[in-house]
Amino acid sequence: MLNIALPKGRLGDDVHRLFSLAGFARGDLSDMGRKLVLENEEAGVRYFLVKPGDVAIYVEHGAADLGIVGKDILEEDRADVYELLDLNLGKCRMCVAGPKDFKDDGSKVLRVATKFVNIAERYYASLGREVDIIKLGGSIELAPLLGLSDVIVDIVESGKTLRENNLVVLSEIMPISARLIANKVAYQFQSGAIDNLRERLIGVMK
Numbered sequence: 167m168l169n170i171a172l173p174k175g176r177l178g179d180d181v182h183r184l185f186s187l188a189g190f191a192r193g194d195l196s197d198m199g200r201k202l203v204l205e206n207e208e209a210g211v212r213y214f215l216v217k218p219g220d221v222a223i224y225v226e227h228g229a230a231d232l233g234i235v236g237k238d239i240l241e242e243d244r245a246d247v248y249e250l251l252d253l254n255l256g257k258c259r260m261c262v263a264g265p266k267d268f269k270d271d272g273s274k275v276l277r278v279a280t281k282f283v284n285i286a287e288r289y290y291a292s293l294g295r296e297v298d299i300i301k302l303g304g305s306i307e308l309a310p311l312l313g314l315s316d317v318i319v320d321i322v323e324s325g326k327t328l329r330e331n332n333l334v335v336l337s338e339i340m341p342i343s344a345r346l347i348a349n350k351v352a353y354q355f356q357s358g359a360i361d362n363l364r365e366r367l368i369g370v371m372k
């Protein structure tokens with residue numbers, strides 16, 4: 167049995183559909199009610215539904231052999247796992263955003279609000295820009311509106327949240343999408359089954 171950690175929510179539904187097309191799942195995740203484990207004995211897979219931010223933790227510790235996780239979380243947490251495939255789902259961009267008239271003249275420490283502290287730190291370190299990072303749990307777009315920060319580092323998908331709060335993208339840090347990841351030991355011992363699943367996913371994606 168391959169144990170696969172799926173992120174709860176819309177991305178999880180899309181991924182489950184992809185696994186279904188590849189012959190690794192039946193039914194619909196939304197039919198699961200409050201159940202967190204779904205088994206497909208025939209296909210040799212068992213799915214766990216976990217919080218998106220926890221997927222890589224399950225995989226790194228070997229509680230799941232495989233997982234689906236956003237590149238944002240992989241980059242932020244730097245989990246010690248193999249990244250096997252870009253699923254081209256859950257596409258968005260990690261961006262710096264702020265008020266449209268904001269100009270960084272470099273004269274003072276830049277205040278940056280974000281959930282993605284490590285990504286923001288690495289990005290500004292690469293530019294040699296001194297920053298003060300303010301970690302928030304959500305609704306990041308509020309920070310510049312209330313004067314808590316100058317800019318934000320956050321995910322932009324449709325751009326609607328920025329537009330509705332009079333903010334614009336100032337620069338793009340990296341494109342984001344969902345990735346198939348594997349536990350390093352599991353990959354050693356089950357490489358046949360994992361490679362087969364990966365190949366079938368690639369076939370469906372084509």
Ligand code: PRP
Pocket residue numbers: 303304305306307320321322323324325326327328
């Ligand atoms: C995410 C992100 C942005 C928004 C971007 O927030 O942090 O706020 O989605 O999407 P858009 O470009 O399509 O508007 P999420 O909904 O996860 O809530 P959060 O504020 O709690 O992070």
